[in-house]
Amino acid sequence: MPLPPVEDAPNSMARRHYLVERNRLRVKKYEPTRQAFEEETVKLSKQRVEQRVAMLNSWKSSVPLHTDTTRPLPGAARRQKEKDEPAAKHINLQILDEDAALKRERRALLRADILQQKKDREEYLAKWRANEKAYDSALLATNAEFARQMQEQERQAAVATKQYMDMMRASNLKELEAKRAKQREKEEADVAALRTMQENLRLKMEADERRAKDMKRLMQIENEENHSLFKKKQAEDKAREDAWIRTMMEHNAALAERERREAEQKRQQFKADFEDTIAKQKEFRRTHDYDEPQELIRKRNEEAAASAVLIRQEERLRNNEQRKQYREELMKQMREKYEWQLSHLDGV
Known part of the structure; x- marks a missing residue:
């Protein structure tokens, strides 16, 4: 029996979907047995219907179908029954024996039919249990193999990840060292530039201060003259x-x-x-x-x-x-x- 499809991703099939797929496969597997059982059931039903029709026909043949002209009119049933009582004591034993024989035969057929149905059902259940057990065993073996494969894949992926992480760590350390060296060079250049800028700023401030003093003196002289x-x-x-x-x-x-x-x-x-x-x-x-x-x-x-x-x-x-x-x-x-x-x- 083919197993249900399993996706590669872990935990991809939930339990509900797994059970639905499993039930569908089981129904598909037992489809021929179920059709044969239904055909047998229909066949037995037709036989029983034919036997019943034959039995009814045999019963009808022993009963006159024409109208009973001796039947009294409605009323006075008690007196008519009292008149017919001596005749009722003379019963036909052959008819009774035939009826009993037909009943026994019908009961025997019904019992045989029931026993056959029970036997068929027990065989069907035993076969179904054996198939279910085989399916569960195969499924467990498949799941175990899949779990082993997944563990092997995970182990290989972990090994590959570790190797990749080690390689990345070594690369990152190398890049970090290069970055730190470049950072140190940049900081030294920044410090030198900062010192140069501070010196230029100091010279500029001194020049601005002298220029401001001169401008202030000139403005003072000009203000005095203007005043x-x-x-x-x-x-x-x-x-x-x-x-x-x-x-x-x-x-x-x-x-x-x-x-x-x-x-x-x-x-x-x-x-x-x-x-x-x-x-x-x-x-x-x-x-x-x-x-x-x-x-x-x-x-x-x-x-x-x-x-x-x-x-x-x-x-x-x-x-x-x-x-x-x-x-x-x-x-x-x-x-x-x-x-x-x-x-x-x-x-x-």
């Missing part, structure tokens, strides 16, 4: 601005004095005109004998005084507005000049 120039220019600008402010203040004072004189002249002119008007009115009243009521005179004088007050207020407001515009213009000019100085003067 002196700025102070000088600032003094000149301040003197020029003070002179300009003094000029503007003198101009403002002269303008204010002129406005004051103009206002005083207008006031004197208004006073002279007012007194002249009063004198002309008095002369007109005297020459024309015109007698005006005092109430009208007082009212006219009050209106004239109120008009004069309004005129002076208007002139005062106008003068204040002019002075305010003049101050705003002056501040604007001073601001523009200061901004121009900030944006155009050197050293600021």
